[in-house]
Structures are given as structure tokens and as C-alpha cells.
Amino acid sequence: MAISTRVCLNHPNVQATAACKQCAKPLCGSCVTRNVDGSFCGQACYDQYRQFKDRRVVQPSGSGLLGKLVTWAIYLAVGLGIVWAAAEYGEIAIAQKIMRVIGIGY
Numbered sequence: 063m064a065i066s067t068r069v070c071l072n073h074p075n076v077q078a079t080a081a082c083k084q085c086a087k088p089l090c091g092s093c094v095t096r097n098v099d100g101s102f103c104g105q106a107c108y109d110q111y112r113q114f115k116d117r118r119v120v121q122p123s124g125s126g127l128l129g130k131l132v133t134w135a136i137y138l139a140v141g142l143g144i145v146w147a148a149a150e151y152g153e154i155a156i157a158q159k160i161m162r163v164i165g166i167g168y
């Protein structure tokens with residue numbers, strides 16, 4: 063028995079007019095759930111679709127103002143580390159020069 067056209071999953075004698083965007087099940091007009099995102103077989107599939115979509119939209123963390131602050135904090139820590147290391151080895155002149163460049167010395 064060959065089926066030339068796809069029929070609804072729940073109604074074998076009704077032609078499918080849509081397919082679920084999430085699980086691709088064939089659906090007839092009375093079984094399909096339509097919304098702004100497309101056609102779905104039910105709320106469960108729509109929730110899955112939304113979860114997947116929302117996850118893809120999420121921006122990587124560390125961007126924006128917080129990311130810049132973190133970057134500056136790392137630069138500052140490295141700079142202070144160099145100053146501390148120079149001072150520790152008795153190179154006060156170098157330490158003062160670096161401090162003047164960074165803007166914390168006078």
C-alpha cells in the first residue's frame with residue numbers, strides 16, 4: 063500500500079497540511095498548533111523548539127562593560143606585578159618609571 067501524499071499522524075484518512083517544525087510529524091488542519099514561530103504538533107514540541115532557539119540567541123558572557131572591566135583589571139594586575147617584581151629586585155628606578163607610565167606614581 064503506497065501513500066503518495068502524507069497523511070496526518072492522528073488521522074490516517076486525512077491529508078496532512080502541515081508538519082511540526084520540531085519533530086517533523088505530518089499534521090492535519092485540526093491537529094496542527096500554529097503560532098508566531100510556525101506549525102507544531104503540540105505545546106511540548108513548541109517548548110522544545112523555543113528552548114533550542116533561546117539557547118542559540120544567548121550572547122557569550124564576558125562581553126560588554128563587564129568584559130572591559132575584567133580586561134582592565136587583568137592589565138592592572140600584570141602592571142602592578144611588574145612594578146612589584148622590579149621593586150623586589152632592587153630596581154627602584156625601573157619601578158618608578160613604570161609607575162609613572164601607568165599613572166600611579168609621582
Ligand SMILES: [Zn+2]
Pocket residue numbers: 082083084085086087102103104107
Ligand atoms: Zn512535534
Ligand SMILES: [Zn+2]
Pocket residue numbers: 070071072073076089090091092093
Ligand atoms: Zn489530524
